[in-house]
Amino acid sequence: MKNHIYTTSMEVPFPPRYVFNHVKNLSKWWPEEYIGGGIEHDSEFVFKTGEGHYSKNRVVEFEPDKKLVWLTTESLRKADNYDWSGTRFIFELTPKAENTLIKFTYDGIVLENEVEKLAQICDMTLKEMLAGWLNNPG
Numbered sequence: 001m002k003n004h005i006y007t008t009s010m011e012v013p014f015p016p017r018y019v020f021n022h023v024k025n026l027s028k029w030w031p032e033e034y035i036g037g038g039i040e041h042d043s044e045f046v047f048k049t050g051e052g053h054y055s056k057n058r059v060v061e062f063e064p065d066k067k068l069v070w071l072t073t074e075s076l077r078k079a080d081n082y083d084w085s086g087t088r089f090i091f092e093l094t095p096k097a098e099n100t101l102i103k104f105t106y107d108g109i110v111l112e113n114e115v116e117k118l119a120q121i122c123d124m125t126l127k128e129m130l131a132g133w134l135n136n137p138g
Helices: 016-023 112-135
Strands: 002-012 033-036 044-049 053-063 067-077 088-096 099-110
Touching (some): 002 112, 016 088, 016 099, 053 088, 099 112
Antiparallel strands (some): 002 099, 033 044, 044 053, 053 067, 067 088, 088 099
16 A cells, blocks of 8 residues: 555536535535535545445535545445545635636555556546536536
């Protein structure tokens, strides 16, 4: 395992407030099961997929319309005992005329043989899951 930083971004045709309100609504677009309340500074929530994947997270930065960061405080993928505790997930929003640039960064632990998989998952999470929710929030 090693620390790895991966960043991906996309520009969307919405203002930062609209985008931020959707980014923080994790239960609607994040691919895993979400357990917790609303997202705000110091709030905690859990992501899990069945019994095989678990992560407890705490919001460590919360700047409305600008930035959302959470830290994974406990984690486990049972299949291989992979633990990514200490990883930060960072969303930064930058206004671009009528649009918003969303920059998503994964800053944490990755298995050496999963660096390419991490990039694919980050890109899918931002450019498919979040983008789909922004365009069709119903």
